[in-house]
Amino acid sequence: MPEKEVHENGPVFDPTPLEAILEKSRGAKGALIPILQQTQDAYGYLPRPAVARIAKFLKVPESKVYGVATFYAQFHLHPRGRNIVRVCLGTACHVRGGEAILGAVADELKVSPGETTPDLRFTLERVACLGACGLSPAMMVNDTTYGRLTKKRVAEVLKKYQ
Amino acid sequence: MKLTLRDFSQKGDLAAPAQASRAVAPRDSRPTIVVGLGTCGIAAGGQEVYDAVVAELKKRGLDADLVSVGCIGMCEQEVLVDVVLKGAPRVTYARVTPDMVARIIDDHVVGGKPVQEWIAGTIADEFAPYRDVAFYQKQKRIVLRNCGIIDPGRIEEYLDRDGYRGLAKVLSAMKPAEVIDEVKKSGLRGRGGAGFSTGQKWEFAAKAAGDKKFIICNADEGDPGAFMDRSVLEGDPHAVIEGMAIGAYAIGADEGYIYCRAEYPLAIKRLNMAIAQATERGLLGRDILGRGFNFELHVKEGAGAFVCGEETALMASIEGERGMPRSRPPFPANRGLWGRPTNINNVETWANVPQIVLNGSSWYAAIGTEKSKGTKVFALTGRIKNTGLAEVPMGITLREIIYDVGGGIKDDKEFKAVQIGGPSGGCIPAKLMDTPVDYESLAATGAIMGSGGLVVVDETTCMVDFNKFFLNFTQSESCGKCTPCREGTKRMYEIVTRITEGQGTMEDLEKLEELAQMVKETSLCGLGQTAPNPVLTTLRYFRDEYIAHIVDKRCPAHVCKALIKFRIDPDKCKACLICKRSCPQQAISGDKKVVHLIDQAKCTQCGTCEQVCPFGAVIRE
Numbered sequence: 001m002p003e004k005e006v007h008e009n010g011p012v013f014d015p016t017p018l019e020a021i022l023e024k025s026r027g028a029k030g031a032l033i034p035i036l037q038q039t040q041d042a043y044g045y046l047p048r049p050a051v052a053r054i055a056k057f058l059k060v061p062e063s064k065v066y067g068v069a070t071f072y073a074q075f076h077l078h079p080r081g082r083n084i085v086r087v088c089l090g091t092a093c094h095v096r097g098g099e100a101i102l103g104a105v106a107d108e109l110k111v112s113p114g115e116t117t118p119d120l121r122f123t124l125e126r127v128a129c130l131g132a133c134g135l136s137p138a139m140m141v142n143d144t145t146y147g148r149l150t151k152k153r154v155a156e157v158l159k160k161y162q
Numbered sequence: 163m164k165l166t167l168r169d170f171s172q173k174g175d176l177a178a179p180a181q182a183s184r185a186v187a188p189r190d191s192r193p194t195i196v197v198g199l200g201t202c203g204i205a206a207g208g209q210e211v212y213d214a215v216v217a218e219l220k221k222r223g224l225d226a227d228l229v230s231v232g233c234i235g236m237c238e239q240e241v242l243v244d245v246v247l248k249g250a251p252r253v254t255y256a257r258v259t260p261d262m263v264a265r266i267i268d269d270h271v272v273g274g275k276p277v278q279e280w281i282a283g284t285i286a287d288e289f290a291p292y293r294d295v296a297f298y299q300k301q302k303r304i305v306l307r308n309c310g311i312i313d314p315g316r317i318e319e320y321l322d323r324d325g326y327r328g329l330a331k332v333l334s335a336m337k338p339a340e341v342i343d344e345v346k347k348s349g350l351r352g353r354g355g356a357g358f359s360t361g362q363k364w365e366f367a368a369k370a371a372g373d374k375k376f377i378i379c380n381a382d383e384g385d386p387g388a389f390m391d392r393s394v395l396e397g398d399p400h401a402v403i404e405g406m407a408i409g410a411y412a413i414g415a416d417e418g419y420i421y422c423r424a425e426y427p428l429a430i431k432r433l434n435m436a437i438a439q440a441t442e443r444g445l446l447g448r449d450i451l452g453r454g455f456n457f458e459l460h461v462k463e464g465a466g467a468f469v470c471g472e473e474t475a476l477m478a479s480i481e482g483e484r485g486m487p488r489s490r491p492p493f494p495a496n497r498g499l500w501g502r503p504t505n506i507n508n509v510e511t512w513a514n515v516p517q518i519v520l521n522g523s524s525w526y527a528a529i530g531t532e533k534s535k536g537t538k539v540f541a542l543t544g545r546i547k548n549t550g551l552a553e554v555p556m557g558i559t560l561r562e563i564i565y566d567v568g569g570g571i572k573d574d575k576e577f578k579a580v581q582i583g584g585p586s587g588g589c590i591p592a593k594l595m596d597t598p599v600d601y602e603s604l605a606a607t608g609a610i611m612g613s614g615g616l617v618v619v620d621e622t623t624c625m626v627d628f629n630k631f632f633l634n635f636t637q638s639e640s641c642g643k644c645t646p647c648r649e650g651t652k653r654m655y656e657i658v659t660r661i662t663e664g665q666g667t668m669e670d671l672e673k674l675e676e677l678a679q680m681v682k683e684t685s686l687c688g689l690g691q692t693a694p695n696p697v698l699t700t701l702r703y704f705r706d707e708y709i710a711h712i713v714d715k716r717c718p719a720h721v722c723k724a725l726i727k728f729r730i731d732p733d734k735c736k737a738c739l740i741c742k743r744s745c746p747q748q749a750i751s752g753d754k755k756v757v758h759l760i761d762q763a764k765c766t767q768c769g770t771c772e773q774v775c776p777f778g779a780v781i782r783e
């Protein structure tokens with residue numbers, strides 16, 4: 001099999017968005033984390049060639065970039081779903097049945113927390129509080145928070161995301 | 163257009179705040195309709211309600227001033243919609259769904275007759291909202307004074323309610339040292355957890371040698387069950403910005419960062435918007451209000467690590483490093499961000515500052531107790547009737563917060579404990595409910611004031627399992643830099659897990675206590691130092707529950723799976739087949755007209771049958 005710059009089932013790496021991000025960040029202090037955040041926004045995860053390019057741009061070893069990327073829960077080195085579902089298991093949600101909601105989402109999507117559906121439609125994650133504790137149990141799909149969840153409402157919400 | 167000092171003094175003497183605002187009167191001849199679109203409101207379906215309002219107005223060819231606001235704090239009642247008509251108090255509707263909108267518009271907005279049965283409360287006095295709602299009667303709103311009242315997207319509304327008058331006062335009439343003195347005299351203590359005197363901290367940073375200094379706002383709000391800071395950032399971002407500008411002037415900083423957790427996208431959006439507006443008005447940036455004071459403010463997004471709420475880890479994270487704490491001294495006041503003197507405060511701390519400066523330290527110091535001044539915002543959650551956000555004067559008792567403000571326990575279950583201060587806090591039992599809320603009294607119970615999360619639990623929560631929950635959190639969030647925390651939290655988690663599985667011994671309890679003390683005393687940062695608090699408080703107040711798990715192999719709250727059985731009550735079972743169909747283990751037998759039965763050998767205690775049974779026939783024992 002020929003060597004290709006493809007990461008698992010990820011797409012072929014297109015450097016254009018990354019170069020634009022780097023150009024904007026030139027000279028900024030403490031730029032590494034914002035660059036990683038924007039790169040992840042653009043690609044959905046941190047592709048290997050992007051990490052190499054970022055290291056070169058910032059003149060730091062690749063190991064440093066990986067060190068930071070793996071320290072923070074927000075960064076991902078593997079492709080993720082088009083929609084990210086984060087079910088809250090924080091204290092308030094815990095005492096109001098967050099586990100059952102996580103179970104309901106997992107059943108609905110047929111994946112375990114941390115996994116992505118084979119069609120890349122969803123990635124399921126846990127989160128330790130969304131700040132919507134007053135409406136627990138809660139979850140977030142992409143940037144939208146949903147509260148007062150029940151099994152039924154979970155199914156309705158997920159249907160909205162393709 | 164840039165503002166000047168004259169814009170503020172024209173409203174009269176800066177020391178005597180103006181009281182004019184449009185919060186309870188329509189801005190123009192149109193009626194005002196307000197929709198709560200904080201994270202809570204959105205989570206409850208606020209956007210759909212907002213869209214319905216737009217559609218219904220259009221259908222009728224009506225023109226109204228449609229405003230979206232942040233959180234007023236009645237989470238339990240979201241989605242909230244307010245109608246403001248000329249000459250009438252602001253009326254708030256609770257639990258609004260899109261199909262209720264048409265009637266609210268027809269009856270109230272058009273017909274002038276409020277829909278009585280949907281009303282949650284009214285605001286007659288904009289600085290003391292909802293005198294007719296029990297949830298608000300014991301509240302005193304300083305930090306939350308604008309939240310849910312004004313449109314956080316429009317700086318004009320903040321300006322109308324004395325916004326940036328504190329900054330104007332400081333820049334026109336006070337020396338930096340006088341500002342610090344005023345904050346010191348107010349007695350304000352940090353609201354991020356430790357409760358250190360804010361004025362003193364400012365003084366350290368002001369006195370530190372160096373020409374470049376930084377100001378930071380800690381908006382990481384990592385404690386699960388806490389959302390005070392989020393609500394302030396979403397509902398009144400300018401209060402935090404103004405507080406920071408005043409602090410920057412006091413310590414001699416010209417640059418600041420707001421470090422906000424990434425799970426709060428709306429807060430980040432509102433902050434960026436507010437910073438842009440303040441800069442446009444000349445309230446941030448260069449030569450502020452023409453007084454030669456420069457202050458530039460940036461927002462940094464957190465990246466999902468609880469430990470980054472710790473101040474030294476937070477600064478490492480802003481610098482683009484792994485967010486690991488370092489030992490102090492040197493303190494941030496001397497060597498902080500990029501090695502420069504830095505002052506870091508919590509969101510709520512900053513939001514208090516403009517009011518203190520404007521109304522004077524003695525006004526503030528008159529609120530609260532001898533050592534704990536002012537108010538504290540609490541996030542009431544868990545098994546409480548009125549979940550929400552409440553700002554109360556220090557010194558009020560836990561009982562008053564839970565029963566008078568919070569309305570007591572949901573479903574009339576028996577109140578067991580309140581968890582205060584998140585994973586670094588502790589569980590205070592029902593018998594200590596008359597403890598006043600101040601830093602020292604709460605510390606005496608073994609808990610801490612913490613950031614303000616109050617999670618109420620009832621008889622259905624197992625305290626051993628609850629403790630396991632916190633240990634799981636701390637052991638997975640430990641950054642791993644020092645051994646006592648990294649290993650100690652893991653070992654404690656293992657021991658507690660063993661107990662919940664019915665495999666614990668009485669020696670485990672001693673070992674747990676010993677470990678907890680060791681981790682508390684030898685960890686490098688606050689995470690490790692406080693992680694044992696839930697362990698120690700549950701052992702102190704709920705030891706009998708641990709013993710029941712160990713000796714009687716029984717979970718009194720019927721939570722720990724290894725120690726409970728599900729059974730179907732033959733008197734209640736209507737033989738409806740529902741549980742049988744949904745049991746993932748095929749553990750239920752029964753038929754139409756045949757009472758159902760659970761095969762204990764097959765049952766994995768997943769609880770599905772209990773959830774789906776429409777007749778409450780499945781019981782735990």
Ligand SMILES: Cc1cc2nc3c(=O)[nH]c(=O)nc-3n(C[C@H](O)[C@H](O)[C@H](O)COP(=O)(O)O)c2cc1C
Nearest residue numbers: 352353354380383384471472473507508511688689
């Ligand atoms: C593990 C850990 C997490 C923390 N998280 C927060 C936080 O989310 N928000 C906060 O304001 N302070 C947090 N703190 C406290 C900060 O280190 C610091 O004391 C605080 O920001 C100072 O502000 P204050 O004096 O206004 O309270 C945390 C401390 C520790 C040890």
Ligand code: SF4
Nearest residue numbers: 642643644647687690
């Ligand atoms: S106490 Fe825990 S979180 Fe703090 S530095 Fe040590 S290992 Fe890291």
Ligand code: SF4
Nearest residue numbers: 745765766768769771
């Ligand atoms: S608890 Fe779960 S496994 Fe047991 S009988 Fe009920 S549904 Fe089946």
Ligand code: SF4
Nearest residue numbers: 735736738739741775
């Ligand atoms: S769901 Fe409830 S009522 Fe229906 S068969 Fe099962 S136990 Fe009986």
Ligand code: FES
Nearest residue numbers: 088090093130133
């Ligand atoms: S604990 Fe779930 S939203 Fe806060």
Ligand code: FES
Nearest residue numbers: 134202233235237
């Ligand atoms: S109403 Fe938003 S804090 Fe809940």
